[in-house]
Amino acid sequence: MKFYNINNPSERVSLKQAVLRSLSGSSGLYLPEQIPVLPHSFFRNLRSQDLKETAFAVSEVMLGDDIPAETLEGIIDQTFTFPIPLKQLKQNLYVLELFHGPTLAFKDVGARFMSGLFSWLVKGEDKEVTILTATSGDTGSAVASAFFGKSGIKVVILYPSGKVSEIQEKQLTTMGGNITALEVNGDFDDCQRLVKMAFVDDDLNSGLNLTSANSINFARLFPQSIYYFHAMAQLPGKMEPVAISVPSGNFGNLTAGLIAKKMGLPVDKFIASCNSNHAVTDYLSSGIYVPSKTIKTISNAMDVGNPNNFPRIAELYNKDHNDVTKDLTGYWYNDDETRSGMVELFERLGYLSDPHGAVAFLGLSEYMKRNDCTGIFIETAHPAKFLEEVESSTGVKVPVPEPLLKLKELKKQAVKIESSFSDFKEILIRRTR
Numbered sequence: 001m002k003f004y005n006i007n008n009p010s011e012r013v014s015l016k017q018a019v020l021r022s023l024s025g026s027s028g029l030y031l032p033e034q035i036p037v038l039p040h041s042f043f044r045n046l047r048s049q050d051l052k053e054t055a056f057a058v059s060e061v062m063l064g065d066d067i068p069a070e071t072l073e074g075i076i077d078q079t080f081t082f083p084i085p086l087k088q089l090k091q092n093l094y095v096l097e098l099f100h101g102p103t104l105a106f107k108d109v110g111a112r113f114m115s116g117l118f119s120w121l122v123k124g125e126d127k128e129v130t131i132l133t134a135t136s137g138d139t140g141s142a143v144a145s146a147f148f149g150k151s152g153i154k155v156v157i158l159y160p161s162g163k164v165s166e167i168q169e170k171q172l173t174t175m176g177g178n179i180t181a182l183e184v185n186g187d188f189d190d191c192q193r194l195v196k197m198a199f200v201d202d203d204l205n206s207g208l209n210l211t212s213a214n215s216i217n218f219a220r221l222f223p224q225s226i227y228y229f230h231a232m233a234q235l236p237g238k239m240e241p242v243a244i245s246v247p248s249g250n251f252g253n254l255t256a257g258l259i260a261k262k263m264g265l266p267v268d269k270f271i272a273s274c275n276s277n278h279a280v281t282d283y284l285s286s287g288i289y290v291p292s293k294t295i296k297t298i299s300n301a302m303d304v305g306n307p308n309n310f311p312r313i314a315e316l317y318n319k320d321h322n323d324v325t326k327d328l329t330g331y332w333y334n335d336d337e338t339r340s341g342m343v344e345l346f347e348r349l350g351y352l353s354d355p356h357g358a359v360a361f362l363g364l365s366e367y368m369k370r371n372d373c374t375g376i377f378i379e380t381a382h383p384a385k386f387l388e389e390v391e392s393s394t395g396v397k398v399p400v401p402e403p404l405l406k407l408k409e410l411k412k413q414a415v416k417i418e419s420s421f422s423d424f425k426e427i428l429i430r431r432t433r
């Protein structure tokens, strides 16, 4: 499979180049030349397949020309060490729980798959690779956990000071070893900007082998397509039409869903559910995309003013707004509405969700008022990751899983930096030497 730069479609690269570089020199995102369609036999057998079997079939059609089958199996084995259950809340309402991985958020899926693929790709390279990652909270922890101790790979994580939860901060600052955490005096968009600047900086690029583990990297994005198929596999009988609501920030999760749809996933509609950072839902209703400054909310992993996967979504539909809206609609909610969503979920359906899942639930409920369908919303984080917010909104004591309890005793190790590029560059050179 070749990959093309969406800003310059004549530029074609191999899987290895797309993954190791993340972005083209002109900052263009990569997409596969063609999105392969899964055969009918795959869908006939889907219900009898477990998660790993589904993962293998879906990855094989996309990556099978580039990765030997045993290697792909190994990557899948080390990725899906936890279940991804679909739970029924009432007759035609389901929640897909993506938070059963080691850092209790959905980003474990992409980060672990990427770590496996990456380790295979860099084997035998003489130069160490440095992975730069901007995080609004959960990416950093998932990437730190997935890449910790991997040889030949250093990880540098940038996170916005004071804008991630205490648990998230502990998860990304306490690993040590090949993981460095930079605490940036700024917001998530500042972190993302610094990472993007590093990629186009000649000094850094000639000195370091830089890449990204954000969802701009196809190796992180693509494996997220797998669980949409696994969700369908768990639905009982014929349930069409199906709508899936995705709580969205950088839109990696949703882009993976749209790719799955192009691969044949029988989903009628995707719903982009956002918080007060709603550039994309505005685009869906108006056809005009205007990135904006980030607004801080209680669903902080979605606090993104200029989502970095939006250009991929536009590209998947040839930038035709009308076509985009056939597959995708969207709604957004402020913090008060999000809190009410958590309360409603708990009181009416007995389900304790985190703020991100509540936003997805609200979007789905709004859609289902007008559309008769089976609805699935995605719960992206364990409620204990957003403990204070969940407890104060619902009045319910959240049970804290063991791995999070242990974090409390660990000591934060972060390097504080300003949001200027020169500061960042100097530290990066020092830290990766």
Ligand SMILES: *Cc1c(COP(=O)(O)O)cnc(C)c1O
Pocket (backbone or CB within 6 Å): 105, 106, 107, 137, 138, 139, 215, 247, 248, 249, 250, 251, 252, 253, 254, 301, 302, 356, 380, 381
């Ligand atoms: C990252 C994240 C999101 C947003 O996912 P995107 O792929 O960036 O749209 C939603 N919820 C949680 C808990 C997250 O960590």
